[in-house]
Amino acid sequence: MEIIKTDVAIIGAGGAGLRAAIALAEADPKLRIALISKVYPMRSHTCAAEGGAAGVIKSDDSLDLHFNDTVGGGDWLSDQDAVEYFINEAPKELTQLEHWGCPWSREPDGSVAVRPFGGMKIKRTWFAADKSGFHILHTLFQTSLKYPSIQRFDEYYATDLLVDDGRCQGLTALEIRSGEMKQFQAGAVIIAAGGGGKMFPFTTNGNIKTGDGMALAYRAGTPLKDMEFVQYHPTGLPNNGILLTEGCRGEGGILLNKDGRRYLQDYGMGPETPVGQPVLKTMELGPRDRLSQAFWGEQQKGNTVKTPWGDCVLLDMRHLGEKKIDERLPLVRDLCISYLGKDPVKEPIPIRPVVHYMMGGIHTDIQAATRLPGLFAAGECACVSINGANRLGSNSLTELLVFGRRAALSAIAHLQSHQVPSSDAALAAKAKASQNRIQALFDKSNGTESIAGLRQEMMDTMEANVGIYRTGEGLAAACEKIAELRQRYANIALTDKTHVYNTDLMQALELGSMLDCAEAVTVGARDRKESRGAHQRLDFTARDDENLLKHSLAHYHPTEPPRIEYLDVVITKSKPGVRDYSGAKK
Template identity: 80%
Template sequence: MELINTDVAIIGAGGAGLRAAIALAEADPTLRIALISKVYPMRSHTCAAEGGAAGVIKSDDSLDMHFDDTVGGGDWLSDQDCVEYFVKEAPKELTQLEHWGCPWNRETDGSVAVRPFGGMQKQRTWFAADKSGFHILHTLFQTTLQYPSITRFDEYYALDLLVDEGRCQGLTAMEMRSGMIKQFNAKAVIIAGGGAGRIFPFTTNGAIKTGDGMAMAYRAGVPLKDMEFVQYHPTGLPNTGSLLTEACRGEGGVLVNKDGRRYLQDYGMGPETPLGKPQLKTMELGPRDRVSQAYWHELQKGNTVSTQWGECVMLDMRHLGEKCINERLPLVRELAIAYLGVDIVKDPVPIRPVVHYMMGGISTDMQAATPLPGLFAAGECACVSLNGANRLGSNSLVELLVFGKSAALSAIKHIQALPAANVANAAALAARAGESQARIRALFSRTDGTESMSGLRKEMMDTMEKNVGIYRNEAGLQEAVDKIAALRLRYQNVVVNDKSNVFNTDLFQVLELGCMLDCAEALTVGALARKESRGAHQRLDFVQRDDASYMRHSMVYYQGLNAPRLDYLDVVITKSPPGVRDYSGDHK
């Protein structure tokens, strides 16, 4: 097994991973940085983000307003010290991106343009048409190229963390091109591997979003925090799940039911406002959890539109005009035409909610440090407790930047604090790496297995779709917990049919399935135990928010093939006591 020595290993080369690599290289040019990704960086899922990134820039806005919107939008499950730090750092990071060349849209006076986004009382979302993630990722990727200390390992699949003497000291990864396993010894590891939305069948997430980084940390003893909170985006294409950005509604698009009625006023998000003049905090600019839940209620009432792709509501943007759409929503128009044959300039487009983002993930503090010394995490794979029970749109792209940088600075502090005479126990780390290699060899050598990857994956997805959706109940969640536990046992008999070494996609899909099952386990266990409704976690049998019992983060600990251990951690409250989420538009 080839040994690669580095100072910091970063798993994932999307927005958070690239930002961490830049911060490391800037802070200390002598550091050796290994950037490990299972896809080329520009294929990372950050590229798919459309709408924009939130940061206070205009004179009528304030950090306190951004704080209030984020905490209220998260249904008071956000750690407020983390939110305070985030809103302060966000404008700095977005300005830094501009200096690196990110082509933000501009006002006529040359200043940065901002657009409205759901749950935000002021316009503060910076954007680059509706391809913001692409431009952010491109800017970060190009910036990394100037630093010779960053070595990329593209198309490497990360396998296991190497833990010795109570701290993380590296990882193993497989080079996809050769099938060879490499041992990376590192003084610090940063996980920036994205979310796990592919445990659901209908999602905006690309095929790479399988929770690999989450599962690696989970298996190494780090708890997964708040995994029960899964965000549905209200406007996905009904056949592919492709995202139609929240900017559609930020620019003035409206949601109507089968009768052509703007129904959101029936769900605490009124009053209705004139077309083309969206009123902040109301109607279509309610937060994502509330807008998705309203669709569910319209479905129960029989108010949805029957299409060849199932039940939908309609997103109408015709009144915006072709000029506005081509300037600010060109990708949305392309997607609707390509996948549905609908030109949004001429016709409403059918949409329905789709799994989009996981608020939960690897437990970290606001410095992006996990409970395992030497291990840090940032981005969607991490739960720094910024987003609480529901993420506000356009906060996540800035989260990548703010906490990607924090992870890097924390990793440097960790390295500096190591004893000067610190020498990794080479034999111990080699033994750990050998265990990782043996796990892969066991998969290859199994000939008497009875389970297929595709069969298990379908059962997992069907279970999650049926029981862990927008609305949940005790019986369904218990069924999901039992089913996922059974699937994890059956996974021990899964067969890898392709025995080759070169780009063995069969093997990688089997490994990804194991990670997804681990993440699904943590999610369902946390959801069953949380007997309240809060944000994106809605219980039909416990319809009220219960601050007395559940103003706490769920913490799920891996226990092998046994049921995981569940614990809780108190939410940090600094200046905003729990209140009522009011998006009626009647208050100031």
């Protein structure tokens, strides 16, 4: 097996991975950096983020306000020391991107423009029309081309971390184009491989978002945190889950039920605000968890619109006018027309909540370090946690940058004392074991389970039982089913036994990642007997700060369900309070 020696290996080349790579290259041009991704960097799902990135820059804003919005938005499950670090770094990172050429939208005086976003008390979301993630990703990718020390391994699929002597010292990865396994020997590894929304059938997530990075760390023995918190974005196209940014509401779009009523006022987010004059932090600018829950309420009451794609509510943007829509929301208009045949300039758009983001992920501390020495993580695959039980829109793009850089700096610090591999032979033996695991898939001739079939059963289970509102009964059933699917996964069959671009094999490995992550989600949700942020239980409707103001940590077991451990939340200055998104007192 070919051994590629590097100082820092980064798994994932989206926003966080690229930011980490650039930070490493800038800190020390002599560092060898291997940027490993299962897709070319510009295909990474950062490209699909639309609305923008939050960072305090305007004179009417303050770091304290961003802190309060984030912590309250997260239903007090965020670690407050991490949030403080995050909001402090945010403006620097967004300005740095500006210096790298990101085409942020501008005010007439040439300064960077900001737009309102859900759950934010002040306008602080930097945006590049409604293609913010796309522009951030391409700016980072193109900037990364400046640095010869960033060596890219495009279309390599990481299969296992190599751990020896109690620290992470590299990984094995399949070169997809040849099917050959490579061993990466590294002083430190950063995982920046995104979330796993594809375990659900109706999601804004792209095909690649299969939780591979989370599963890598999890299987290597480092826990996943707060996995039960899965964010539904309130406004997805009903037929295929395509995201319509929160910017639609930030710019003044309103949500209507079948009777034309702005129903959010019936869910503690009223009173009604004037149409076309959005008021921050109330009504349509409430947080995503509350808005998605309100949809569920309307569905229970029979107030939704029946469509061929199921129950919907309406997102009405007509009053914004063609000029504003084209200037601020050109992609949204294009997506609505192309994929639904409806022009938001002329008619309301039927929408429904859609799985969007995982607040949970690889347990990291404020330094982006995991519990496994030498392993760091950043971006959606990681859980610091700044997002707590519910992420505010536009905090995640900023998070990629802040913690992507942080992971790089921590990796450099780790290298100071861990430059030399513990044992070449031990690492090579572990790499060989990883190769054998894949080879066994090829050699197996008696597999009976189909990959697409198991995947469908997993998605159906998640959709039916682990949605916006959950019950103990449903979650118990989901745990049982996912455990069963993990057992049956051992019996899958590859149809394709060739080596070049074997996407049958890729899908098999991705399914394995998703099942591992899905079990962490379902068990975490079953055991969290309270309602907090995006985790709502019909059988435990209140937040339980006395017992569950805690992060959950899921520990992997190869054949059993995970063991769940709890960890105190870091509270520094904001005691848990009431999340008030009514506009009455404002």
